[in-house]
């Protein structure tokens with residue numbers, strides 16, 4: 001049975017620095033889904049030195065630390081930063097994931113349910 | 116002119132992969148042609164034609180697990196590649212270094228639903244440690260080299276390389292490196308080692324919980340030295356079996372769902388669980404919140420994502436056991452006799468548990484009692500024998516009633532529990548270790564899943580022995596139906612099994628059937644002494660079940676059945 005109590009579903013922001021390649025996003029998405037999270041939003045930018053920065057906003061009941069660590073085991077992933085504190089999330093998202101406005105974060109649980 | 120396929124063979128050869136398993140087909144034909152020419156080109160690679168790609172995948176697994184080397188399997192695109200996937204998924208869950216090479220339709224046809232085009236690369240994302248698709252001719256060589264590195268580095272696992280046919284056929288061009296990042300290996304620090312030591316020394320009831328990671332890191336010797344310094348009780352997982360010498364007096368056996376009663380109770384009683392290369396699998400822990408509930412946990416594993424995944428631990432160390440175990444062993448090599456003495460009452464408590472939960476083989480029935488037969492086999496076979504298993508009741512009986520002095524001698528599908536594992540894995544093990552006995556202990560259900568590999572055994576004259584435990588049932592499922600589904604035996608009857616001895620004889624493999632207890636001793640002796648492939652078909656009573664059993668969702672101390680033959684709750688349980 002699915003958990004309909006979205007108000008309790010934690011949200012987190014993941015920022016990854018990865019080696020660029022054509023399969024990268026698929027690999028990251030597969031791991032996020034497998035570890036029990038849903039992607040609410042994402043973006044990626046190619047950096048200069050053959051690297052790509054990828055940002056994800058995810059929600060899920062599973063353990064965030066396990067998600068972070070399993071993303072880190074992917075060969076292409078060089079660094080992975082995780083933020084799940086509300087204030088920091090709001091700030092980060094203003095800077096990076098501009099398609100999600102800060103009111104989303106302030107009302108994160110409810111918004112996530114409707115996303 | 117040297118073509119891509121030649122470069123593939125050259126690179127495999129340089130990697131030491133001189134024995135490979137596979138099955139040809141359209142998109143991998145250039146590689147098969149290069150294999151054919153490998154002898155004249157002075158890069159000889161012996162190819163073992165299996166009779167199904169799953170068989171080839173599992174043969175590669177058997178080759179790898181019985182030696183610690185990398186197993187290699189090859190298949191064509193589409194159905195050939197999808198047939199490999201089960202073996203690769205099995206290798207992923209059991210952390211086995213395998214490199215799989217699959218053909219793909221030529222690049223211009225990719226994405227057009229071409230004949231035998233399946234997105235195996237997509238499939239492999241969920242079933243392999245890593246995967247490559249060689250779209251750039253210049254990256255062929257380094258892709259193969261990197262695949263071998265990744266398969267073995269850190270926590271081992273399968274790596275798939277999907278190679279379009281035109282990449283195999285085109286002339287070799289100048290090769291360029293892939294420039295993949297190499298992960299930094301975390302060394303163990305002195306602080307961590309001292310913390311670990313002090314946790315152990317301050318515990319009153321510490322116990323070692325040993326997983327498959329120990330053998331994979333090739334540190335069984337150091338583990339046994341550490342045990343000998345501390346004389347502490349120890350248990351293993353299914354994959355950890357063999358890492359601890361069977362002669363170690365404080366070895367309590369396997370823990371978990373079908374573990375030894377003493378092992379489970381000792382873990383429930385301990386105040387420090389020292390988990391080395393183990394991952395708190397649900398078949399081990401039973402109800403997680405009740406598992407070793409009184410214990411602090413010290414967990415060392417090469418895979419950081421395993422730490423604090425299911426159990427919050429007091430001290431988590433991400434480090435390869437090849438570094439951690441020697442360091443820990445050294446710390447305890449000069450252990451104070453007072454320190455060692457402080458655990459005497461704990462040792463006594465464990466010894467008493469062991470005494471109370473000894474296996475018993477005095478089954479009153481006239482039929483053959485499989486645990487007793489397996490114990491007999493274990494006693495008479497050479498200690499270097501490799502046992503491979505299928506999946507089911509017989510697999511658990513092997514784990515319970517046979518002893519092993521190396522994890523490389525007990526090849527069982529742990530994480531995936533794949534029926535049909537035993538026979539092809541035995542093929543791979545026999546190729547890798549031709550001078551050792553290799554015995555596949557099969558179930559009557561499981562053997563039919565890869566029975567075609569009798570053809571491989573015949574063709575290559577591999578002296579694989581088969582011990583078939585036939586209860587005319589999908590026994591393990593039947594056991595659960597009896598216990599948890601009100602005895603509704605849905606689709607688990609196999610009473611119309613073929614005559615397995617006749618079947619083997621069609622492949623020129625001799626055999627014998629036994630069904631009486633009085634026949635066991637002689638038959639096992641002949642079986643072990645026979646020179647060459649042989650099938651011993653053992654008919655057992657379908658009523659026999661595996662005990663003890665921790666019911667799903669229950670705590671390990673609430674296991675049912677105490678493991679003795681004459682005290683099995685065959686009725687009214689659950």
Ligand SMILES: Cc1ncc(C[n+]2csc(CCOP(=O)(O)OP(=O)(O)O)c2C)c(N)n1
Pocket residue numbers: 505506507508509510532533534535557558559560561562584586588589590591592
């Ligand atoms: C490929 C696969 N399909 C289904 C299962 C589920 N399963 C687990 S044990 C078992 C019965 C195995 O029967 P058999 O090989 O005769 O062994 P027994 O339990 O009778 O000893 C089944 C169907 C499985 N583990 N693997």
Ligand SMILES: [Mg+2]
Pocket residue numbers: 507558559560584585586587588589590
């Ligand atoms: Mg059976």
